[in-house]
Amino acid sequence: MLLKETDNSPKKVANCKTTNGEVDCCEEYQVHDELVLEREKYMLQAKSYQEKAQIYKALGDPTRLRILHGLSQGELCVCDLAYLLKMSQSAISHQLRLLRTLKLVRYRKEGKMVYYALEDQPILKILQDDLELR
Numbered sequence: 001m002l003l004k005e006t007d008n009s010p011k012k013v014a015n016c017k018t019t020n021g022e023v024d025c026c027e028e029y030q031v032h033d034e035l036v037l038e039r040e041k042y043m044l045q046a047k048s049y050q051e052k053a054q055i056y057k058a059l060g061d062p063t064r065l066r067i068l069h070g071l072s073q074g075e076l077c078v079c080d081l082a083y084l085l086k087m088s089q090s091a092i093s094h095q096l097r098l099l100r101t102l103k104l105v106r107y108r109k110e111g112k113m114v115y116y117a118l119e120d121q122p123i124l125k126i127l128q129d130d131l132e133l134r
């Protein structure tokens with residue numbers, strides 16, 4: 001066996017039985033060494049999952065989804081977005097600030113107008129594909 005058991009790797013998992021008597025975890029601790037070592041190379045740094053989770057969390061909000069969908073056909077100014085979503089500019093800009101922090105949208109100022117557009121993020125392409133399937 002290549003992999004050493006750590007102090008917190010139990011030989012026997014204590015409670016694998018669900019209330020209806022189903023066993024839903026291993027009843028004996030036995031790591032598949034080759035498989036796990038190979039899989040370990042494939043996994044990302046913990047920090048990357050944290051960043052992804054923050055993005056997914058931001059997407060878990062209907063208003064923000066509507067903003068991103070609204071911008072998917074091209075840039076709009078904050079007035080346009082407010083009209084489109086029937087919301088106040090301040091409520092919209094609050095959400096836009098958060099989306100900007102996560103680099104999901106970018107903005108540019110032109111005279112007195114502020115225009116927002118989607119950033120070039122792969123997750124936004126997935127989101128767009130999904131939302132087009134209405």
Ligand SMILES: [Zn+2]
Pocket residue numbers: 077078079080113114
């Ligand atoms: Zn405007």
